[in-house]
Amino acid sequence: MTVEAQKITAVGAVGVGAGAMLKDAFLAALVTLGLCFPVVALHAESDNDGRLYLIPRPLLVAIICGLVFVGRLGISLYQARPKVDRPAAPAAVQKAASPILSRYLSLAGLIFLFIFPLATLWLLGPTGSLKWINNYGIQILIYVMLGWGLNIVVGLAGLLDLGYVAFYAVGAYSYALLATTFGLSFWICLPLAGILAAFWGVILGFPVLRLRGDYLAIVTLAFGEIIRMILINWVPVTGGYAGIASIPKVTFFGLPFADAPGSFADTFGIEYLPIHRTIFLFYLILCLALATNFVTMRLRRLPIGRAWEALREDEIACRSLGINTRNTKLTAFALGALFGGFAGSFFSVRQGFVSPESFTFIESATILAIVVLGGMGSQIGVALAAVVMIGGTEILREMEWTKQIFGQDFDPAQYRMLIFGMAMVIMMVLRPRGLVSTREPSIFLKERKAVSGDLVKEGHG
Numbered sequence: 246m247t248v249e250a251q252k253i254t255a256v257g258a259v260g261v262g263a264g265a266m267l268k269d270a271f272l273a274a275l276v277t278l279g280l281c282f283p284v285v286a287l288h289a290e291s292d293n294d295g296r297l298y299l300i301p302r303p304l305l306v307a308i309i310c311g312l313v314f315v316g317r318l319g320i321s322l323y324q325a326r327p328k329v330d331r332p333a334a335p336a337a338v339q340k341a342a343s344p345i346l347s348r349y350l351s352l353a354g355l356i357f358l359f360i361f362p363l364a365t366l367w368l369l370g371p372t373g374s375l376k377w378i379n380n381y382g383i384q385i386l387i388y389v390m391l392g393w394g395l396n397i398v399v400g401l402a403g404l405l406d407l408g409y410v411a412f413y414a415v416g417a418y419s420y421a422l423l424a425t426t427f428g429l430s431f432w433i434c435l436p437l438a439g440i441l442a443a444f445w446g447v448i449l450g451f452p453v454l455r456l457r458g459d460y461l462a463i464v465t466l467a468f469g470e471i472i473r474m475i476l477i478n479w480v481p482v483t484g485g486y487a488g489i490a491s492i493p494k495v496t497f498f499g500l501p502f503a504d505a506p507g508s509f510a511d512t513f514g515i516e517y518l519p520i521h522r523t524i525f526l527f528y529l530i531l532c533l534a535l536a537t538n539f540v541t542m543r544l545r546r547l548p549i550g551r552a553w554e555a556l557r558e559d560e561i562a563c564r565s566l567g568i569n570t571r572n573t574k575l576t577a578f579a580l581g582a583l584f585g586g587f588a589g590s591f592f593s594v595r596q597g598f599v600s601p602e603s604f605t606f607i608e609s610a611t612i613l614a615i616v617v618l619g620g621m622g623s624q625i626g627v628a629l630a631a632v633v634m635i636g637g638t639e640i641l642r643e644m645e646w647t648k649q650i651f652g653q654d655f656d657p658a659q660y661r662m663l664i665f666g667m668a669m670v671i672m673m674v675l676r677p678r679g680l681v682s683t684r685e686p687s688i689f690l691k692e693r694k695a696v697s698g699d700l701v702k703e704g705h706g
Contacts, residue, residue: 274314
């Protein structure tokens with residue numbers, strides 16, 4: 246074939262590829278147009294007489310379809326880009342840099358977390374710092390702890406759990422009932438709530454011992470809905486939709502946060518500020534999250550941790566090696582539920598009120614998305630994903646300037662799930678192993694050797 250013929254063939258291939266990309270993007274926009282009707286295309290409004298009117302919104306539909314068209318075309322162009330082989334860094338440099346970088350990043354992150362509430366209080370004052378410590382600090386750390394708890398079940402053991410919010414609810418209601426009925430303190434209710442949640446984790450584990458994959462996901466989803474329906478219908482105990490209110494607040498080992506003699510401020514001789522309780526809650530959830538990470542990392546190096554990873558890779562091979570898969574699954578469910586119960590008890594004491602509306606399926610989906618986007622089995626990846634997803638939601642609530650563009654009725658926080666869905670699609674295309682797709686192996690011989698992501702379910706390591 247001559248050079249001119251090769252050029253003509255290459256141009257024709259590019260044209261065919263571009264045509265296929267445009268067709269694919271157009272079909273994606275067409276599907277989006279169908280999905281937008283009637284939820285997005287028509288907006289219901291009522292007048293003072295109670296009459297309902299349907300207002301068409303063609304411009305908004307056109308913008309959404311256009312974004313989908315451009316996004317799908319961009320993904321296709323990214324996938325079709327020419328692959329460039331870049332020279333890899335020497336193995337010795339990689340081995341030396343990775344542990345040092347990881348160690349210093351972890352240390353810097355811990356120092357930042359411990360000084361964050363005090364620095365925020367010093368810079369913004371008691372009133373201005375409350376939102377940052379509560380909404381950005383405590384809220385994110387709760388989901389970090391929940392993500393690390395679910396990471397044991399999904400990331401390490403490979404058991405897809407869509408009902409993790411059930412253990413979160415059991416912990417919250419256990420603390421609320423024990424504190425309001427028997428008057429027990431937080432420090433007594435915390436371990437009891439975790440133990441009760443772990444007990445329910447074992448109860449869930451027994452019926453699903455022979456299930457895997459989609460079937461396991463369906464059963465765990467049903468378990469989460471069963472717990473929620475019990476909370477709604479067992480009104481004499483749970484209060485139904487009304488929930489449980491007037492939950493006792495946490496104390497500093499018996500010292501209440503109040504402007505009274507014998508309180509925390511009076512004992513330490515400082516001026517009373519309501520934000521003292523919020524700062525204490527921040528450090529409390531930080532310690533709980535660090536304890537969750539510490540226990541998880543230690544367990545990964547024990548035989549039970551290696552059994553979880555073997556179960557994740559191949560259950561049949563795991564059973565053929567003599568590993569008790571029943572006990573392995575039950576311990577994964579129990580320990581994951583234990584940390585979920587701890588987080589639930591903290592949520593209960595922080596809010597002072599619990600109701601079934603706080604434990605819907607969307608919470609399970611959010612926690613699972615944090616684990617998947619962060620990188621299943623990666624502790625630092627889960628933490629980063631929680632910061633992005635939960636912190637991103639709080640940032641959307643601050644975007645009041647968007648009302649000047651889209652109107653006063655526009656609320657950007659209502660589109661957070663749409664943004665999260667788009668982010669997950671982009672992540673699955675660009676980084677299918679999550680934000681952090683590599684980790685140090687749990688056990689190794691003489692030296693750490695990365696394993697190709699094509700050979701394991703988790704990624705590298």
